[in-house]
Amino acid sequence: MEISKPHAALLSSPGMGHLIPVLELGKSLVTHSNFTVTVFVVASHKSPAESNHLLDSLMRPKLFDIVQLPPIDISGLVDANAAVITQLAIMMREVRPALRSAISATNSKPRPTVLIVDLFGTESFHLADELDMLKYVYVPTSAWFLALTIHVPFLDKEVKGEYNNQIEPLRIPGCKAVRPEDVVHPMLDRTNQQYFEYVRLASEMPMSDGILLNTWEDLEPSTLAALRDESLLGRVAKIPVYPVGPLTRTISGLRSELFDWLDNQPSESVIFVSFGSGGTLSYEQMTELALGLELSQQRFIWVVRPATTEAVAVPA
Known part of the structure; x- marks a missing residue:
């Protein structure tokens, strides 16, 4: 009896910096792990022809289907000058009904049984639960960034005042500490909505079935060990962390x-x-x-x- 390939639905938030890593992950799943892949992209407000031309240029050769979800108008939900992370979070929140419909209408058989989202797509986990799908987060940066991110909800409770005004380094169990002046951008202002969105997605990541990281064991052994050690960050993550890198896009010339x-x-x-x-x-x-x-x-x-x-x- 023929066994069908596993089918993964990958969700990319808007922006080339998010789309390209998701496409590279999709290529890896198809060529190295024998998956069927469908990538769902939150469309920009460019013309359909321009968007299709851009996607075609990124997908040569074509290894899987790309489905563009409708552009999301958030002008009535957020100020035009809101931080990019705030805008992305709201867009990914509002796109969920369209994603549900698109996954249900997927032509490829069998229907996707795995949902892989990028950092801003964690609010779609409940959709995966509704559709009886496994759910994963893809983090295309370093293990250290992941360590900082999943530890942020604890720092949010422990640290008083702004992070960049602290005197001592911010300690991450089993990992290199972060100097107060080096915190990531969403942590610079704890009154800004992007900070609350960052803390939220960090809290939701451990609700997945695993985290895929664009790194490899020999590059960040101590940080990966801390993420797996239940006496360190493992007690926060509570889920497997899979190094799947290095995934890079080859640019000719x-x-x-x-x-x-x-x-x-x-x-x-x-x-x-x-x-x-x-x-x-x-x-x-x-x-x-x-x-x-x-x-x-x-x-x-x-x-x-x-x-x-x-x-x-x-x-x-």
């Missing part, structure tokens, strides 16, 4: 030129500067950053995003 240059530099001598898909700088800020990099007299790779969907990496 630019990758060869850039990495050839990088291979010729001394070990640990190059600064990498990137503000991600949501990061924007004014002309004045770009000028200040360029001046600072020049005055540092350090080798650097600076990813500069012009007013298109393309990014240019500038080695120096």
